[in-house]
Amino acid sequence: MPPVRRLDGGGATLRDVAALAGVSPRTVSNVVGGYAAVTPATRAKVEAAIAELGYRPNVLARNLAYGRTGQIAVVVPYLDTPYFAELLQAIIPRARARGYDVLIDQTDGDADHERALLARAAGSFRYDGLILSPLGLVQEDLAERDPTLPLVVLGERRAEPGFDHIGIDDVAAARDATAHLLGLGRRRVAAIGEQRDREGVAARLRTQGYRQAHAEAGVEVDESLVVPRPRFNRRDGYEGMVQLLERDDPPDAVFGYSDLVAQGAVRAILERGLRVPEDIAVIGYDDIDEGRYSTPTLSTISQDRGSLGTLAVDRILARVESGAQVPGQELLVEHRLVARESTLGR
Structure with missing residues (x-):
């Protein structure tokens, strides 16, 4: 050879x-x-x-023949969030293996920017298809997109004719996270990350799962333990936890709506001289890589980002290369509970 x-x-x-x-x-x-x-x-x-x-x-000749650019766009709310950085690490190699380059954009959750990406003027796109993780748009906004744009939506929206949705079952995942804490005997479980504006779909689904776990365990929800926060970052987790620790009856467990929220909460707990998990158990959501190496290591909800990235690329290219307005598909990737030191101890 x-x-x-x-x-x-x-x-x-x-x-x-x-x-x-x-x-x-x-x-x-x-x-x-x-x-x-x-x-x-x-x-x-x-x-x-x-x-x-x-x-x-x-693929160059094929792209030229069909008037394609050989590029797909991936648009996320924040590039400084580990979850999206790790997701891109799954998407880019798969696109490259299929012969496509990837354009990356950050919206900061700006609805006008996200809407502009979906409103095509003839011949104005520099990409053949769009993988979008929207934050500022709601379902009705997605319905008003240019129907000729091949589109895959990530996150907590629904598939519709003409585009696919890929995500996890947020309600079930949040229920599993909360049930884990309740199963450890914790009875004052706080939730940090609720969002009550029209765009906070992910947060509301996680709150729904949080409530379901309480109902299934026969434990009444203390509404004052559900703490709204504007973003799923460390500062929001820290400030939400400080608010909870100022109470006369602080929680004995916390479900953070992201790993970053949970990490911020852990920092606030430790600053008060309390122990995790002995005094307050903490679980996050996303299974970002740094959670495996934090002290304590972070319990979390893990989703298969490799499968999500592969699915997203394969579905967008199926739409690009078929040129057909096929029905939308609702595709869920599996999630699993990963219990580590922040709930189980060492």
């Missing part, structure tokens, strides 16, 4: 990728095209070989 070429970009062939990955050219083609079932282990080997060789599928 001739030596495989290691290249910084361009020049590698599909057969080079197959040789490096130890698979057949057909398998490489299936991974690149996303057309056939390939085991996760095999897919990972092929994508690693693609990245090492700088292989680019020959």
Whole structure:
């Protein structure tokens, strides 16, 4: 077998990728095209070989023939949030393996900016399809988009004809997080992160799950323990926890609506000389990487971001390449409870 070429970009062939990955050219083609079932282990080997060789599928001629740019856009509210940074790390390699570049934009949750991305003027888009995680828009806004734009929506919206939605079951996930705390014998479980404005869909779904867990456990919700916050960041978690600790009857457990909220809450608890989890147990949501290395390590709700990223790319490219206004699909990725030191102790 001739030596495989290691290249910084361009020049590698599909057969080079197959040789490096130890698979057949057909398998490489299936991974690149996303057309056939390939085991996760095999897919990972092929994508690693693609990245090492700088292989680019020959999609240029096809894109030119169909008037495409060979680019997809991924738009998120915040790039400084670990969850979205880690999600992009799943999306970009998958898009590259399919022969597409990724344009990235941050909206800061600005509804006008998000709306402008969906309102196409003829020939004005620099991308073939859009993967959007909206924050400022509600369901009605999505319904008013340009129907010719291939669109995949992430987060807590619903699929509609012409676009797909990919997310997790927020109600079930929040119920699992709260049930974990109640199952440890905690009876004053606070929730930090409720949002009551029209855009706070994710927060309201998590509050719904929080309430369901209490109902199933036969524990009455103390409404004063549900703390609204404008964002899911560390400062909001810290300030929400300070507010709770100023009470005569502070909580014995906290469900933070993100890992960043939970981390902020832990900081406030420790500053007061209290212990986590002995005095107050804390659980977050998202399973960001730094939660595995914090002190204490953070209990959380984990979702498969690798599967979410792969699904998002494959669905948007299915829409781009078919050119058909196919019915929207509602796709859920699995979640699981990960219990660590912040609820179980060392």
